[in-house]
Amino acid sequence: MGAVTAAASHAATEPGGPLVDFLTRPSSLWATISTEGLGWLGSHAPILAPCALGAAASGHALRRGLHRWREQRIAEGARCVEVLAPPSVAPRGAEVLWAQLAGLLRPWWRRLITGQPHLSFEFLWTPTGLSLRIWLPGTVPLGMVRRAVEAAWPGAHTRVTQPSPLLPHGHVTSAGRLRLARPDVLPLRTDHASDPLRPLLQAATGMGEDETACVQILARPATGTALRRARRQARRLKAGHTPARPVALAAFLLHRAQPAAASRQDPEHAVLVRQSATKLSGPQWQCALTYAATCGEDGERAEDVARGRAHALASAFGLYADRNYFARTRLRHPEPHLSARRFPSSRPALLSVAELAAIAHLPLDLDAPGLQRAGARSVLPPPPIPEPAPGNGVKPLGMADTGSRRGVGLSVPDARHHLHVMGATGSGKSTLIANLALDDVRNHRGVIVIDPKGDLVTDLLDRLPDTCADRLVLIDPDDTHTPPCLNVLDGTDIDVVVDNITGIFRRIFTAFWGPRTDDVMRAACLTLLKHRDRTQQLVTLADVPRLLGESSYRVRIIPALKDPVLRGFWAWYESMSEPSRAAVVGPVMNKLRAFLLRDFARRAIAAGSSTFDLRQVLDGGILLARLPKGALGEETARLLGSFIVAGAWQAAAARARTPENTRIDATLSIDEAHNFLTLPYPLEDMLAEARGYRLSMLLAHQHLAQLPRDLREGISANARNKIFFNASPEDAHALERHTLPTLAAHDLAHLGPYQAATHLLAGGAEATAFTLTTRSLPPPVPGRAKDLRAAAGARTGPRPATRH
Structure with missing residues (x-):
């Protein structure tokens, strides 16, 4: 030197x-x-x-050593995000996802120390179906990836799971890696007429009980070195040098470099230059593709099955061949590589966003074999929806099922516009009704609950506070105590009482109730009520068969009548022969006797004068009517519930005599409401007037076919608060008009257990629809139901009847 x-x-x-x-x-x-x-x-x-x-x-x-330390640091705290595909997948949703996730690229000084984190997009096939997962290291924000997935594919659901091995232990495995056969600057095919994943999904169909398969796509934003290499290749390509980087001898023989001058004059070369420039114009991703198939059987057949399945998976990627294509290399020990999800140190493939999206996306076909679709989307409640708190006048409905999971409630003034609840059995209706009733009890509002099944009232009795015993009225055929009595012929307005009774019987027994039957029933009830007003003697519904069947009883009552119309009716009645008279009164008598022959029904309706006042119930009391159809019969349960609804409506209408600001809010909750809305006037008028009387009605049922046309239209228009649990596809298409545009028919038909689509009023104005999950009931108090039954029975047992 x-x-x-x-x-x-x-x-x-x-x-x-x-x-x-x-x-x-x-x-x-x-x-x-x-x-x-x-x-x-x-x-x-x-x-x-x-x-x-x-x-x-x-x-x-x-x-x-630095690479190993980076990989260990990246793998710490890793999670898997399972993606459930929406009912319809946006065709370009994957491009939106990968373009957004390109923001994970770290600054150069952070990559120099801790490296660049990567993601893993995974297809996993098992005998139970196909699952799609995105593995992400602990250094990548979980919320960012979940929001990016849900934004790219509206309606998709994500759920977080812990990373697990992709391949079962002990199975015969055949696996390989896919690498770009030519230089990275040359593009793959992305303009497919149909879903390019279709061959891949078809390759994994027909799996046995002991077979699995997976495709893993490791991807990370491309760093400066890879981009500079690709740009050098692009410059050489533009200068006329056709790039060739064969990975096998056959590729070397097929792809030979041409003279630069000849390349520049070739029209195909100009197209190739433009395609490479297009590929490098946007964000780039470094990717490593691995596939594997396993079989749990023993012997040569397991090897053949695994090898054939793996070959089918790899061949499916031939659909992306264009200027570039994938070449296969065998992977002898795939399990450590797949489960560790470590990014390879050798030079990975460089793909554009469009190329990566063509490989790693949700299947577009609605009939994708084995794919689990997402249920209803989760929608945050809008800001005007109030949150319940003690003493703030907001009834608790549940919790938001996404985001912060804040409480969701309905203010008392908005509840006066009534609440329509619909959903299949077991979807959560009873839990919602019970929570609302308990809140009303705690806040000393009036509560009336009509339960035709029985479990709802039982759950309430186990959870009511012990301080409400002096306000409780319990109607229960299984209660050993003397039941309270509601005399349906009580009432100051005779015409209203008669209209209610006659209307209830007419609507329940529509097929057997004609004009003459209606006339007989109306005349008998009016005669008894006028006799009561004149003599101050007690009359009950049990007196109607006596009046129609006993001539001696009629002789004591009819001569004193002043009404000429009623006197004319009874004159015609007496003029008939016994057979003709029996034919006229037969429909009335058999319906009344079938009802009154049941001991509990007779004691609850016709044992004497009323032992409780429904006006006091509306002013802060509690009435629980447990009317199981199995114990009472369907028609008897419907009659008892309808009489209670009619009495509650009369008590509410009596509030017209009191100032509005002194009326206490009350709620009439009716499960299986179509059985009990049998009053003789239109439901829309009843709902409109009830709001002024501060009576909120909660109408619950299972499906729309249960409602006659007039009830369906009345509830749809006038019960302005809607809560829909899981609905049938037919009902979902009819109900989506209340929840669009945020929730469509698919969402309504795929709601989960205790999840509901909700459309509420907030401050008197309609808010956008959203989803919630109902709150679970508080734990039952041992012995509470027994104590409350005893207290209610001692307080509301019937007084001795004053007969005449």
């Missing part, structure tokens, strides 16, 4: 010597320097060679 320096100094200082030669023939000096330098290196080679090898080995070991 000293000789080289001396030669250079001599060339610079000797006038007219080698400097002149260097200026005129510079190669001569470099030849001298090179000769001297090589001679010096040759003489010191035995010393320098081991040093150079040691330095190279140390650098390689240091690099591998």
Whole structure:
């Protein structure tokens, strides 16, 4: 090395010597320097060679150790996000996802220390179906990825799981990797007429009980080195050099470089230049693709099955061949590589967003085999929806099922616009009704609950506070205590009482109730009520069969009648023969006797005067009517419930005599409401007037076919608060008009257990629809139901009847 320096100094200082030669023939000096330098290196080679090898080995070991430390750090706290596909997948949703996730690229100084995190998009097939997962390290924000998935594919659901091995232990496995066969700058095919995943999904169909398969796509935003390499390839391509980087001898023979001048003149070359420029124009991803198939059987058949399945998976990626294509390499020990999800240190494939989206996306076909579709989307409640708190006048409905899971409630003034609840059995209706009733009890509002099944009232009795015993009225055929009595012929307005009773019987027994039957029932009830007003004697519904069937009873009542119309009716009635009279009163008598022959129904309706006042119930009391159809019969349960609804409506209408600001809010909750809305006037008028009387009605049922047309239209228009649990597809299409545009028919038909689609009023104005989950009931108090039954029975047992 000293000789080289001396030669250079001599060339610079000797006038007219080698400097002149260097200026005129510079190669001569470099030849001298090179000769001297090589001679010096040759003489010191035995010393320098081991040093150079040691330095190279140390650098390689240091690099591998740094790479291993980065991978371990990236894998800490890793999670898997399982993606449930929406009913219809946006065709370009994957491009939106990967373009958004390109923001995970770290600054160069952070990549230098801790590396660049990567993601893993995974297809996993098992005998139970196909699952799609995105594995992400602990350094990647979980919420960001979940929101990106749900934004890219509206309606998709995500749920977080812990990472698990992709391949079962002990199975025969066949696996491989897919690499780009030509340089990265050349594009893959992305303009497919149909879903390019269709061959891949078909390749994994028909799996046995002991077979699995997976495709793993590791992806991370491309860093500067990979981009610079691709840009150099693009510049060489533009200069006329057709790139070729074969990975096999066959590829080497097929892809030979052409002369630059000929390439520049080729029209295909210009197209290739434009395609490569398009590929490099946006964000780039480095990707590593791995596939594997397993079989749990023993013997050669397991190897054949696994190898054939793996070959089918790899062949499905031939659909992406264009200027570039995937070449396969065998992976002998796939399990550690797949489960560890470590990004390979060798140069991965460079893909554009469009290319990566064409490979890693949700299947577009609605009939994708084995794919689990998402249920209803979760929609946050709008800001005007209030949150319940003690004493703030907001009834609790449940909790938001996404985001912060804040409480969701309905203010008492908005509840006066009534609440329509619909959903299949077991979907959560009873839990919602019970929570609302308990809140009303705690806040001393009036509560009436009509339960035709029985479980709802039982759950309430186990959870009511012990301080409400003096307000409770319990109607229960299974209660051993004397039931309270509601005399349906009580009432100051005779015409309203008669209209209610006659209307209830007419609507329940529509097929057997004609104009003559209606006339007989109306005349008998009016006669008894006028007799009561004249003599102040007690009359009940049990007196109607006596009036129609006993001539001696009629002789005591009819002569004192002043009403000429009623006197004319009874004159016609007495003029008929016994057979004709029996034919006229037969429909009334058999319906009344079938009802009154049931001991509980007779004691609850016709045992004497009323033992409780429904007006006091509306003013802060509690009435629980447990009317199981199995114990009472369907028609008897409907009649009892309808009489309670009619009495509650009469009590509410009586509030017209009190100032509005002194009326206490009350709620009439009716499960299986179509059985009990049998009053003789339109439901829409009843709902409109009830709001003024501060009576909120909660109408619950299972499906729309249960409602006659008039009830369906009345509830749809006038019960302005809607809560829909899981509905049938037919009902979902009819109900989506209340929840669009945020929730469509698919969402209503795929709601989960205790999840509901909700459309509420907030401050008197309609808010957008959203989803919620109902709150679970508080734990039952042991012995509470027994104590409350005893207290209610002692307080509301019937008084001795005053007969005549």
